[in-house]
Amino acid sequence: MLVVWLYGIDTSAxxxxxxxxxxxxxxxxxxxDYIFPEENKxxxxxxxxxDGLVMTEYSPDTKPKSTNFLERNRIISGISIGVLVIESxxxxxxxxxxxxxxxxxxxxFALPHEIDxxxxxxxxxxIQNGAILVTKVEDIIQQYPFLKYDKNKEVDILQIEKEKKQxxxxxxxxxxxxxxxxxxxxxxxxxxxxxxxEINHILLMLELDxxxxxxxxxxxxx
Amino acid sequence: MLAIxxxxxxxxxxxxxxxIQVDISSGIPQFEIVGLPxxxxxxxxxxxxxxxxxxxxxxLSRKIVVNLAPADIRKEGSGFDLPIAxxxxxxxxxxxxxxxxxxxxNTIIVGELSLNGKVEKVKGILPICVEAQKLGYHKIILPKxxxxxxxxxxxxxxxxxxxxxxxxxxxxxxxxxxxxQAREVDTKNTGVYPFDFSEVKGQENAKRALEIAAAGGxxxxxxxxxxxxxxxxxxxxxxxxxxxxxxEMMEVTKIYSIxxxxxxxxxxxxxxxxxxxxxTITATSLxxxxxxxxxxxxxxxxxxxxxxxxLPEFPQNVLEMLREPLEDxxxxxxxxxxxxxxxxxxxxxxxxxxxxxxxxxxxxxxxxCRPEQIRKYLNRISGPLLDRIDLYVEVAHVEYNKLDxxxxxxxSAKIKKRVNKARILQRERYQSDNIYTNAELTPKLLKKFCQxxxxxxxxxxxxxxxxxxxxxxxxxxLKVARTIADLDGKESIQEMHIAEAIQYRSLxxxxxxxxx
Numbered sequence: 001m002l003v004v005w006l007y008g009i010d011t012s013a014x015x016x017x018x019x020x021x022x023x024x025x026x027x028x029x030x031x032x033d034y035i036f037p038e039e040n041k042x043x044x045x046x047x048x049x050x051d052g053l054v055m056t057e058y059s060p061d062t063k064p065k066s067t068n069f070l071e072r073n074r075i076i077s078g079i080s081i082g083v084l085v086i087e088s089x090x091x092x093x094x095x096x097x098x099x100x101x102x103x104x105x106x107x108x109f110a111l112p113h114e115i116d117x118x119x120x121x122x123x124x125x126x127i128q129n130g131a132i133l134v135t136k137v138e139d140i141i142q143q144y145p146f147l148k149y150d151k152n153k154e155v156d157i158l159q160i161e162k163e164k165k166q167x168x169x170x171x172x173x174x175x176x177x178x179x180x181x182x183x184x185x186x187x188x189x190x191x192x193x194x195x196x197x198e199i200n201h202i203l204l205m206l207e208l209d210x211x212x213x214x215x216x217x218x219x220x221x222x
Numbered sequence: 223m224l225a226i227x228x229x230x231x232x233x234x235x236x237x238x239x240x241x242i243q244v245d246i247s248s249g250i251p252q253f254e255i256v257g258l259p260x261x262x263x264x265x266x267x268x269x270x271x272x273x274x275x276x277x278x279x280x281x282l283s284r285k286i287v288v289n290l291a292p293a294d295i296r297k298e299g300s301g302f303d304l305p306i307a308x309x310x311x312x313x314x315x316x317x318x319x320x321x322x323x324x325x326x327x328n329t330i331i332v333g334e335l336s337l338n339g340k341v342e343k344v345k346g347i348l349p350i351c352v353e354a355q356k357l358g359y360h361k362i363i364l365p366k367x368x369x370x371x372x373x374x375x376x377x378x379x380x381x382x383x384x385x386x387x388x389x390x391x392x393x394x395x396x397x398x399x400x401x402x403q404a405r406e407v408d409t410k411n412t413g414v415y416p417f418d419f420s421e422v423k424g425q426e427n428a429k430r431a432l433e434i435a436a437a438g439g440x441x442x443x444x445x446x447x448x449x450x451x452x453x454x455x456x457x458x459x460x461x462x463x464x465x466x467x468x469x470e471m472m473e474v475t476k477i478y479s480i481x482x483x484x485x486x487x488x489x490x491x492x493x494x495x496x497x498x499x500x501x502t503i504t505a506t507s508l509x510x511x512x513x514x515x516x517x518x519x520x521x522x523x524x525x526x527x528x529x530x531x532x533l534p535e536f537p538q539n540v541l542e543m544l545r546e547p548l549e550d551x552x553x554x555x556x557x558x559x560x561x562x563x564x565x566x567x568x569x570x571x572x573x574x575x576x577x578x579x580x581x582x583x584x585x586x587x588x589x590x591c592r593p594e595q596i597r598k599y600l601n602r603i604s605g606p607l608l609d610r611i612d613l614y615v616e617v618a619h620v621e622y623n624k625l626d627x628x629x630x631x632x633x634s635a636k637i638k639k640r641v642n643k644a645r646i647l648q649r650e651r652y653q654s655d656n657i658y659t660n661a662e663l664t665p666k667l668l669k670k671f672c673q674x675x676x677x678x679x680x681x682x683x684x685x686x687x688x689x690x691x692x693x694x695x696x697x698x699x700l701k702v703a704r705t706i707a708d709l710d711g712k713e714s715i716q717e718m719h720i721a722e723a724i725q726y727r728s729l730x731x732x733x734x735x736x737x738x
Binding site: 119208 | 426594724
């Protein structure tokens with residue numbers, strides 16, 4: 001596991017690796033005296049405790065600079081056997097990394113996104129340009145015959161969908177609306193004949209029963 | 223020669239009698255005012271002297287001493303001009319008859335003098351008049367320009383005067399002061415509020431929350447990205463606030479009278495106040511204060527709304543000051559000379575962005591704040607302050623096609639009708655408990671009036687477990703559920719009421735606090 005040393009998805013990746021007992025390497029875009037962002041210091045310690053590695057090409061007194069981070073990306077791809085891009089906007093450091101990786105002869109993997117998702121523009125373009133589309137772990141493992149891997153049980157998504165219970169009849173109208181696509185309360189109000197009070201009531205009941213979840217995009221089905 | 227006149231001074235909204243003792247004796251000519259006079263009272267020397275001369279009376283070149291008793295309380299304002307002038311004139315006339323003495327003893331005199339002897343209006347005339355009556359006085363002489371502001375007070379004879387001469391003529395038996403005819407004040411709110419909820423497209427959830435806030439007097443925090451309409455919504459809140467009762471009007475008008483915001487044309491405040499101070503406000507002007515404490519924004523928002531736009535931008539020390547007033551509904555300002563109480567029973571409506579850049583959880587623009595930044599930003603509002611807010615509402619961006627739609631939306635008048643109904647229910651329920659609204663419920667009253675059936679209890683329990691609500695949410699949810707039930711016209715709180723109330727606690731949920 002090898003991750004970009006910034007915040008967001010990379011932090012999660014480091015943490016995920018540590019949690020399952022894996023080893024992870026972090027590459028900094030600054031000197032060791034200037035850990036950026038500050039909050040990641042604890043993570044940095046944790047990585048070392050778990051036999052991981054934190055490295056940088058800069059002298060300890062180098063301050064974080066955006067160009068450093070871009071430069072650093074070549075090291076990331078350089079020491080990796082491949083690069084998986086989770087999210088990437090139209091112009092972003094991630095797409096730069098992917099380009100470098102390709103130049104270095106590494107494999108580039110990407111998650112597909114919906115076409116109107118801004119954070120999916122980069123990954124979709126990568127796939128168009130020949131990156132390997134990834135929907136499950138096996139897609140990556142297959143590319144590297146030397147990797148040992150105990151295959152998980154195949155998950156049949158359709159079967160799970162079927163087994164799901166239907167919510168209470170009274171809540172079905174609204175549940176079906178959310179099933180189509182994530183909606184905010186105001187959007188639900190517009191589409192249904194119920195009052196805001198009633199909708200709020202139903203949404204809470206659905207959420208408590210585990211049918212929907214509130215996210216930043218609105219209410220989504222689980 | 224000694225003459226004594228009476229006046230009323232205010233300490234907060236409470237008044238006390240000031241007895242103005244004027245003594246004229248032989249000695250080196252001088253004119254002295256004692257009894258802790260403030261600058262504005264000291265200056266009355268010159269106004270009184272000149273006014274008396276300009277009315278063609280003699281200002282004796284003797285030793286004149288004026289004492290304002292009680293002498294240990296600091297006095298301010300220009301209202302003592304008239305009683306001082308009358309005291310001096312009466313004292314310089316020598317022997318007084320019993321009629322005059324009796325009249326002066328039982329009459330409160332208030333008024334500022336201009337140099338030609340005309341009586342000018344003063345601030346705070348309504349509380350002065352009410353307090354005079356409370357303190358057992360039955361006659362008051364006050365400036366004619368103020369007459370309109372007190373014409374609705376009964377139980378005290380009001381004599382409006384416009385000139386110093388009128389009072390002297392009355393005392394000398396050359397004329398008679400005319401009593402003000404008491405009259406009913408039109409309490410109907412005829413003014414049209416310039417904003418209406420029918421102008422807000424979309425935002426049904428926020429509208430509903432504000433309706434609940436207005437109905438139950440709940441504090442409310444609007445959270446949303448820039449341009450989502452938080453301020454627009456808050457500005458329209460006064461249009462659905464319930465009508466004020468007579469007692470409420472009088473209390474609010476008293477505060478406004480002290481600040482000099484009432485006038486001949488606007489003798490009484492009929493609309494609930496809506497105050498929206500800028501975030502550069504100082505602690506003193508928000509809470510009240512000054513050497514002689516004056517009401518702050520929170521008291522000017524009494525029985526109305528205090529709107530704090532961009533809440534995290536307010537200095538933290540200023541926000542923390544709101545804690546006690548929000549709880550006690552009254553603020554005590556202690557200064558060296560006195561401590562003063564001002565009522566401040568207001569609804570706090572605040573707005574804020576969800577993160578420094580403003581676009582966290584927005585569908586239309588990407589937020590580029592780090593999680594730590596967001597947490598820091600949210601933490602600018604301290605827990606104790608959040609504790610006192612009942613409703614958290616997320617205000618989302620409205621899509622363009624919705625802004626453009628021509629659908630007919632509910633008017634404020636319609637919403638107000640529901641709010642009024644809910645308020646009447648509350649007033650009846652809490653008649654013997656000395657509160658007006660659900661928001662004021664104490665834990666003890668909460669137990670009495672917010673009983674839950676087992677179904678509602680179950681929902682609340684599950685919600686606490688599954689949504690990770692914090693414990694402080696409990697009482698708030700009950701209060702809000704009570705209001706929702708009132709809006710629904712239901713005697714008891716039902717399942718759906720409690721469920722809706724839980725939905726207004728989003729800031730308590732993991733979505734904001736931990737995962738973010």
